[in-house]
Amino acid sequence: MKATFGAGCFWGVEAAFRQIPGVTATAVGYEGGQMDNPTYKDVCTDRTGHAEVVEVDYDPEKVSFDQLLDVFWSNHNPTTLNRQGPDIGTQYRSAVFFHDAEQEATAKASKERWQLKFQRPIVTQIVPAQTFYVAEDYHQQYLEKRGLSHCHI
Secondary structure (H helix, E strand, O other): OEEEEEEOOHHHHHHHHHOOOOEEEEEEEEEOOOOOOOOHHHHHOOOOOOEEEEEEEEOOOOOOHHHHHHHHHHOOOOOOOOEEOOEEOHHHOEEEEEOOHHHHHHHHHHHHHHHOOOOOOOOOEEEEOOOOEEOOHHHOOHHHHOOOOOOOO
């Protein structure tokens, strides 16, 4: 099954999901914008409407979508609009791109539960999955390629 999450810069988010038993593959890319086949340079202009996202392939027999949502919520600040740490722009927005009605319902229920853990309102978008554009190869497993375990945030 697939799950797609936007939680700021995709490097650290991808690294977090790759550690989860039951996650069979990850890819970083762009989703939710108006331009076909955007590049990193395009997305960084903050004019394409795309978010930096991680597409997660997972085995639902080993990890649930709800468990993946827990990883998502705990690896970024979902209360900051279009920002994660020093990264600012709509490409850094918090978003769950659901692939079916069950994922939508699970994401909304999870958001309600996690809201209790935050002082400020969660601003995460929960929206239908759109076309996923794979990011350039040098972005894939970026931290692992550099011997790092997490980002600066």
